[in-house]
Amino acid sequence: MLKIHGYAGSINVRKVLWICEELGLPFERIDWGGGTRPVTDPAFQKLNPVGMIPVLEDAGQLFWESNSIVRYLAARESRHDLLPDTPAERAHVEKWMDWQVSDFNNTWRYAFMGLVRKNPHFQDEKQIAESWDKFSAAVRVVSRELARTSAYIAGRHFTCADIVIGLSIHRWKSIPLKRPDLPEIERYYERLCEREGFRLYGRDGGA
Numbered sequence: 001m002l003k004i005h006g007y008a009g010s011i012n013v014r015k016v017l018w019i020c021e022e023l024g025l026p027f028e029r030i031d032w033g034g035g036t037r038p039v040t041d042p043a044f045q046k047l048n049p050v051g052m053i054p055v056l057e058d059a060g061q062l063f064w065e066s067n068s069i070v071r072y073l074a075a076r077e078s079r080h081d082l083l084p085d086t087p088a089e090r091a092h093v094e095k096w097m098d099w100q101v102s103d104f105n106n107t108w109r110y111a112f113m114g115l116v117r118k119n120p121h122f123q124d125e126k127q128i129a130e131s132w133d134k135f136s137a138a139v140r141v142v143s144r145e146l147a148r149t150s151a152y153i154a155g156r157h158f159t160c161a162d163i164v165i166g167l168s169i170h171r172w173k174s175i176p177l178k179r180p181d182l183p184e185i186e187r188y189y190e191r192l193c194e195r196e197g198f199r200l201y202g203r204d205g206g207a
């Protein structure tokens with residue numbers, strides 16, 4: 001059976017939990033990080049040299065980086081609907097995944113740590129406001145793309161990219177600040193709520 005290392009509240013662990021639900025793959029989850037067992041433990045460092053969760057263990061092989069794990073599992077199950085096998089179609093899915101884990105991810109850190117995690121090191125009001133503005137600007141990018149596709153981030157069908165973008169949208173909605181009115185985002189969120197994986201691990205799986 002697959003082993004997923006990482007505490008269940010982590011947004012990056014929840015990507016892996018959600019794709020397992022989409023694929024119908026059973027797994028065992030093992031707590032690391034987030035106040036459970038520290039990722040600095042030498043036993044964890046053996047699982048991932050960069051010391052981050054999630055880590056996926058599959059028949060003795062170790063995989064890390066959440067978006068890579070999502071792609072690996074979709075490819076392992078030959079789910080070309082979730083991860084297309086033609087280069088151009090696949091790149092259209094992957095570009096959103098790469099943007100999520102790099103640029104989009106970097107917008108919210110300060111506001112999320114300060115307002116949701118209530119970390120005392122992230123309480124500067126100006127920096128919270130700057131982070132929130134950047135986060136909302138990135139969500140507007142998603143909103144404009146959804147207006148173009150009328151459905152999902154990479155086109156008419158649900159793909160791996162919606163797992164990582166969907167979790168990011170949930171995070172945006174978890175920030176206790178007044179949000180701009182973005183009907184495309186609300187419709188997308190409702191569409192994602194139709195999926196068991198999002199209901200279990202995206203929407204309700206924590207902030």
Ligand SMILES: N[C@@H](CCC(=O)N[C@@H](CS)C(=O)NCC(=O)O)C(=O)O
Nearest residue numbers: 010011012033034052053054065066
């Ligand atoms: N780029 C990495 C980022 C992973 C990451 O930031 N993981 C966080 C949890 S969301 C972590 O390992 N935190 C250490 C801890 O919780 O102790 C990925 O997508 O897998």
